[in-house]
Structure formats: structure tokens, C-alpha cells
Amino acid sequence: QVQLVESGGGSVQSGGSLRLSCVASGYTYRKYCMAWFRQAPGKERELVSSISTYGTTSYADSVKGRFTISQDNAKNTLYLQMNSLKPEDTAMYYCAVDPEGPYYGRGYYCLHTPVGYNYWGQGTQVTVSS
Numbered sequence: 001q002v003q004l005v006e007s008g009g010g011s012v013q014s015g016g017s018l019r020l021s022c023v024a025s026g027y028t029y030r031k032y033c034m035a036w037f038r039q040a041p042g043k044e045r046e047l048v049s050s051i052s053t054y055g056t057t058s059y060a061d062s063v064k065g066r067f068t069i070s071q072d073n074a075k076n077t078l079y080l081q082m083n084s085l086k087p088e089d090t091a092m093y094y095c096a097v098d099p100e101g102p103y104y105g106r107g108y109y110c111l112h113t114p115v116g117y118n119y120w121g122q123g124t125q126v127t128v129s130s
Contacts, residue, residue, distance in 0.1 A: 002027040002119040004095045009124030016085050016128070022078040022095030022121055033101030033110035034071065035117060036080045038091035038126075048093070049080060050110035052102035058110060062088070085128045095121040 008020040020036065035050035049059045049069040057069055068081040078095055096117035102108040111117070 002097065004097065004119055004121035006093065006095050006121040006124040009093060009126045011127040011129065012085055014086055014128055014130050017081070017083045018085065018126060020080040020082065020093055020095075020124060020126075024076045024078065024095075024097065027097070027099065027119075029097075029099045031102065033098040033117075034078045035096050035098070035110060036069065036078075037094045037096055037114060037117075038089075039094070040091040043091075045094070045114050047112045047114075050112070051078070052108055052110050054102060054108045056102060056108050056110070058112070082126070085126075087128050087130045090126060090128050092123040092125050094123045 003025045004022055006022045031053040033050055033052050036048040037045050038048050039045040047060055048063055051057045051069045051071055066084045070079045097119040098117045101110045
């Protein structure tokens with residue numbers, strides 16, 4: 001049984017930083033995509049960033065240059081370093097795994113939609129005040 005447990009959320013002021021962590025257990029896929037999604041009240045869940053076993057990464061335009069995704073395979077942990085936080089970053093942040101990824105098409109890539117990510121954590125709340 002795959003389990004994902006997020007931590008690191010909290011309340012910060014605009015311009016502050018947070019580092020989210022997601023500890024994964026219960027799967028032994030040789031390749032996969034892992035991602036951070038977020039969902040604000042009344043809005044659809046959206047991709048923040050993804051990373052594949054091949055190290056390819058992607059970011060939403062709204063977080064490029066401010067957020068960095070990384071993984072520590074020895075610790076089975078996914079991270080999201082969030083700097084220069086803005087009030088519009090306020091949301092519940094979810095860690096997710098797509099065991100079918102990455103996909104190939106002019107390079108390896110991960111899906112940008114929640115569909116295809118079979119495993120999800122419970123979420124961690126990030127609140128940024130102005």
C-alpha cells in the first residue's frame with residue numbers, strides 16, 4: 001500500500017519561505033513521476049511542480065524562479081522549497097505519485113493534470129499573509 005505523508009506547511013508573511021516534505025512508503029516502482037499539486041478554496045487542483053526518476057522537472061509559470069522541487073531517494077522523500085511566497089500561493093498542497101510515468105515525447109515528461117496520479121497524500125496547508 002503506497003502511503004504519502006506531507007509536512008512543512010504553515011503560515012508565513014509575504015516574501016517568506018517554507019519547505020514542504022513528502023515521505024513515501026510502500027512502493028518499489030523503478031520509474032515514476034512525483035509531483036506537488038495545490039488547491040485553493042473554490043479553485044481546481046493545479047500542478048505546482050513535478051519531477052521524474054530521470055530528474056526532469058517542470059514548474060507552473062506562477063512559481064518558476066521561486067519554487068524548487070527535489071528528491072532524496074535514500075530517504076524516499078520529495079521536497080518543495082518555496083521562496084518569495086505570495087498571498088496567491090495560499091492553498092492546500094498535495095504530494096502525488098504517477099507510477100506509469102515518465103512519458104516520452106521529445107524527452108521525458110510528467111503529466112500536468114491530476115488524472116494519472118494514482119496516489120495522494122493528505123495535504124499540508126500553506127497560508128501566506130500580505
